[in-house]
Amino acid sequence: LADVLVRFLxxxxxxxxxxxxxxxxxxxxxxxxxxxxxxxxxHLFDTxxxxxxxxxxxxxxxxxxxxxxxxxxxAPWLAGLPDGLSAEVGAMGTRLSGGQRQRxxxxxxxxxxxxxxxxxxxxxxxxxxxxxxxxxxxxxxxERRSTLLITHRLTGLERVDEIMVLE
Numbered sequence: 001l002a003d004v005l006v007r008f009l010x011x012x013x014x015x016x017x018x019x020x021x022x023x024x025x026x027x028x029x030x031x032x033x034x035x036x037x038x039x040x041x042x043h044l045f046d047t048x049x050x051x052x053x054x055x056x057x058x059x060x061x062x063x064x065x066x067x068x069x070x071x072x073x074x075a076p077w078l079a080g081l082p083d084g085l086s087a088e089v090g091a092m093g094t095r096l097s098g099g100q101r102q103r104x105x106x107x108x109x110x111x112x113x114x115x116x117x118x119x120x121x122x123x124x125x126x127x128x129x130x131x132x133x134x135x136x137x138x139x140x141x142x143e144r145r146s147t148l149l150i151t152h153r154l155t156g157l158e159r160v161d162e163i164m165v166l167e
Contacts, residue, residue, distance in 0.1 A: 001166070002120040002150055006037045018116075036114030040121040042105030044093030049078075050085035052093075052104060056111035064111070072107035073137045074100065098125045099134060106138060116146045123153065132156045 003009040004016050007028045016023045023031060044052050053065050060068075065085055069078050077100060081087045093101040102122050109117055122138055123131035135156040138149070149160065157163060 002037055002039070002118050002148075005118055005148070006032055006035050034114065035116045035118060036109040036112055037118045038102070038105045038109050038120065038122060040124055042093075042101055044089050044096070044101055044104060046091040047088070048083075048085065049081075049087050049089055049104065052089055053085075053108050053111055056108040057113070060111055065107075068107045068111045069104075071110060071141045072103040073134075073141075074103050074107065099123075099130060102134065103137075106141070110141060114145070116148070117142055118148045118150070120150045121152070122149070123151070128155075 004011055005023070007023055007026070018026070018031070018034070050062065050065055053068065054060055062085055066075070066078060069075060078084065089095050089104070093104070096104065106119070106122065119138060123134045126134060131153060132155055135149075135151070135153070139159050154163075
């Protein structure tokens with residue numbers, strides 16, 4: 001579903017529409033400026049934290065990067081990094097925990113300011129307590145935008161407007 005919404009995959013059946021317009025009518029790059037996807041295993045590049053975030057918006061200042069990391073729940077972690085925003089994250093973010101990688105990807109998406117945000121299993125590989133905390137944090141920081149949260153976990157979803165169960 002997530003890959004269909006950003007046109008990484010075509011629809012097999014039925015219609016996928018945005019504002020009443022079939023997704024196939026959108027150029028893929030145009031659609032990806034509207035719909036942001038934070039994947040289950042987000043891709044981070046073997047460079048600094050700042051450069052990974054600036055993929056969301058190249059012109060972002062260091063202050064804006066720190067602010068978006070705070071919104072994603074990473075301010076204490078950032079404060080503890082000796083190199084701060086210049087910290088290297090490693091290939092595919094190997095120097096970060098799974099939760100940190102996910103939150104960096106969410107921060108990058110928030111920085112890009114997508115009108116629609118798709119979060120695909122953001123808490124999948126976390127223990128139940130951490131997963132519930134991350135879900136609550138993500139729902140809080142995405143309150144003012146259309147957000148599709150794809151999850152197998154039903155706990156912590158009291159704040160969502162609608163729950164759809166797919167089989």
